Amino acid sequence: MARPAKILVFGATSAIAFGTAKLFARDGASLYLCARDEEDLKALSADLTVRGAKEVGYSVFNALDKGSIIRAVDDCLKKFPELDGLLIAYGTLPDQGLCETDIEEMRRAVEINFTSPAIILTYIAGHFEKKKQGVIAVISSVAGDRGRQSNYVYGAAKGALTTFLSGLRQRLGKSGVNVITVKPGFVDTPMTAGFKKGLLFVGPDVIAKGIYRAVKTGKSIAYVPWFWRIIMMIIRNIPEKIFIKIKL
Amino acid sequence: MGMLAPGSVGKVGPAIESVGSSVLPRGLGRSYGDSCLNENGYLLSTKWLDKFYGFDPGTGLLKCESGVSLDEILKLFVPRGWFLSVTPGTKFVTVGGAIANDVHGKSHHSTGSFGNSLKQFELLRSDGERFICSRDLNPGLFRATVGGLGLTGVILWAEFALRRIDGPYIEMEAVKFNDIEEFFQLSEESVHGYEHTVSWVDCLSGPGARGIFMRGNNSARQEPDESRRAHGPSRKTMPFDAPPFLLSGPSIRLFNFLHFNLQRKKVHRSCIHYDPFFYPLDGILHWNRLYGKRGFLQWQCAIPKTGKKRALTLILQEVVRGEAGPFLTTLKEFGDKPAEGLLSFPIPGITLALDFPNTGEKLFSFLDRLDRIVADFGGRIYPAKDARMAPGMFSASFSEIENFSGYVDPRLSSSFYRRVGGK
Numbered sequence: 001m002a003r004p005a006k007i008l009v010f011g012a013t014s015a016i017a018f019g020t021a022k023l024f025a026r027d028g029a030s031l032y033l034c035a036r037d038e039e040d041l042k043a044l045s046a047d048l049t050v051r052g053a054k055e056v057g058y059s060v061f062n063a064l065d066k067g068s069i070i071r072a073v074d075d076c077l078k079k080f081p082e083l084d085g086l087l088i089a090y091g092t093l094p095d096q097g098l099c100e101t102d103i104e105e106m107r108r109a110v111e112i113n114f115t116s117p118a119i120i121l122t123y124i125a126g127h128f129e130k131k132k133q134g135v136i137a138v139i140s141s142v143a144g145d146r147g148r149q150s151n152y153v154y155g156a157a158k159g160a161l162t163t164f165l166s167g168l169r170q171r172l173g174k175s176g177v178n179v180i181t182v183k184p185g186f187v188d189t190p191m192t193a194g195f196k197k198g199l200l201f202v203g204p205d206v207i208a209k210g211i212y213r214a215v216k217t218g219k220s221i222a223y224v225p226w227f228w229r230i231i232m233m234i235i236r237n238i239p240e241k242i243f244i245k246i247k248l
Numbered sequence: 249m250g251m252l253a254p255g256s257v258g259k260v261g262p263a264i265e266s267v268g269s270s271v272l273p274r275g276l277g278r279s280y281g282d283s284c285l286n287e288n289g290y291l292l293s294t295k296w297l298d299k300f301y302g303f304d305p306g307t308g309l310l311k312c313e314s315g316v317s318l319d320e321i322l323k324l325f326v327p328r329g330w331f332l333s334v335t336p337g338t339k340f341v342t343v344g345g346a347i348a349n350d351v352h353g354k355s356h357h358s359t360g361s362f363g364n365s366l367k368q369f370e371l372l373r374s375d376g377e378r379f380i381c382s383r384d385l386n387p388g389l390f391r392a393t394v395g396g397l398g399l400t401g402v403i404l405w406a407e408f409a410l411r412r413i414d415g416p417y418i419e420m421e422a423v424k425f426n427d428i429e430e431f432f433q434l435s436e437e438s439v440h441g442y443e444h445t446v447s448w449v450d451c452l453s454g455p456g457a458r459g460i461f462m463r464g465n466n467s468a469r470q471e472p473d474e475s476r477r478a479h480g481p482s483r484k485t486m487p488f489d490a491p492p493f494l495l496s497g498p499s500i501r502l503f504n505f506l507h508f509n510l511q512r513k514k515v516h517r518s519c520i521h522y523d524p525f526f527y528p529l530d531g532i533l534h535w536n537r538l539y540g541k542r543g544f545l546q547w548q549c550a551i552p553k554t555g556k557k558r559a560l561t562l563i564l565q566e567v568v569r570g571e572a573g574p575f576l577t578t579l580k581e582f583g584d585k586p587a588e589g590l591l592s593f594p595i596p597g598i599t600l601a602l603d604f605p606n607t608g609e610k611l612f613s614f615l616d617r618l619d620r621i622v623a624d625f626g627g628r629i630y631p632a633k634d635a636r637m638a639p640g641m642f643s644a645s646f647s648e649i650e651n652f653s654g655y656v657d658p659r660l661s662s663s664f665y666r667r668v669g670g671k
Contacts, residue, residue, distance in 0.1 A: 013256075015255075015296065026324075039258065040256055040258075043256075043257070043299050043301070044299065046299070046300065046301050046302055047299040047300045047301070049302075050300035050301070050302060050303050050312075050324075051300065051324060052324075190253065190254075190255035190296060193253055193255075
């Protein structure tokens, strides 16, 4: 599979997105970055230029503001009409306890982790369908593979995203566009700053390399690191009768 | 010890404000002693301050955040024909750490230490004030921060010079010497013709202190398929702590004997990649495990030119007499370029580093004896490597301590600084 030459990145300031963008910058790709904070975007653009990106543009966007998403995509396509790559890498890890009682917190978690990326994908799918080539990589999570009491709101949103991507892959596959569902396990990023880092935690650069490889090899579902495929296969296959009695 | 890890430059100030106890900025934690620890306080990791700001191929000036590692810089810039002006013996240190310890390397006699390649940096104080520091702007804070062990504020970004290279290889010569007289001759004749020099010493072989003098220059050698190749990942890893017998006296003597005698010729010439030349230990992940569960201590001193031979002789005599054999001994002559920092370690003269398996109290009192020799000759101990020097030795080492302490940020501290008498 050809490497994408012009890539749009949503959630560009996330550690995983930045790690991935670095790898494509090194190959001389052009990048269009979208995130909340303009200062961060400026710093990121300068960084990726130093690393070898051909051209870098950016737009400020807010995941909860549909208008800002549409503006960002339009601006990007104006700059890069030949856009052939998309990476969606933002998300929020909500406080599960709070989500169990606070409806607004729960709704916010679902909107940021599912509705918002689904809006981007719905709006941009036509471009890729017409272009008849390219690759879309979206970061979902192993948490979406089975609802667990410790984070089922986050898990449900990511599960919905995984299902959405599965359908989109089937649709766009017919136009030669690859859709990759990226399922990272525990990653040491600012998002997980409050966690005790056990053995299963890996740095964002490991995930970035996994995404980069998945894009190059045309993979459709990428568990990163790979061993999460096995861990989640086991978790998915625990009989419900036993599952409801254990803590996970 | 809690850990703060602000996600960007703008979040550093709020992170410090969010906690009550003292904070210490920390890069990759490669300092050997407690200068990168802050017991009962917080470490502020710069791991997310990892952005490049810009590079000017006209001047070689690179501007980047303080958490960028030398490893990352080399990977990106060696293929473009650039190298660090100054590099320590490991590439797994950050730019912030390189400044805070004013690190030096094999090129000291030609380039000085890291601070000498530094143009400017931005420092964030815990009260939220930010200062651009250079030799002209806030020069006091500049001099306090270079070699300042992270105590004067958090370095947010820095701008420093890279140097042009013809390729990733080093043309090197290993020359055997039989005593320190010969070492000093080699050192003197190598000052001008060689960018890099360092010596390994077998100080247990007897009073002579034989060794191997290594010197090298960047090579113009290019290979069409791999020209300007940067280094790859570390390939070997030490999977467990070594058993104690590996570090016993006889084993160390044997290792040194073999190392000296495996080179048959007086002079051995070779052309090697920069990675094994500058960073021999980086090739083995977790190499420190070779020292077993109790770990090791490195004792590194610098001694002024006048009396360097006498001091070196006395120290080596003490080492031969002592029971704690050093596993690895490194010797180098520093150049005359004055260092930038109030607490910078390098001075015109020599530096000697001894690596000891940690044997506890016995080793500590032995090292105190070595300290006294160093103090007698007006020398100093390297804080970046130290885990045990007494407060008196620290103040004997650095005459500018009073001046320095005026620049220490009231919210920042380290285990090291408190141990040697600071706040």
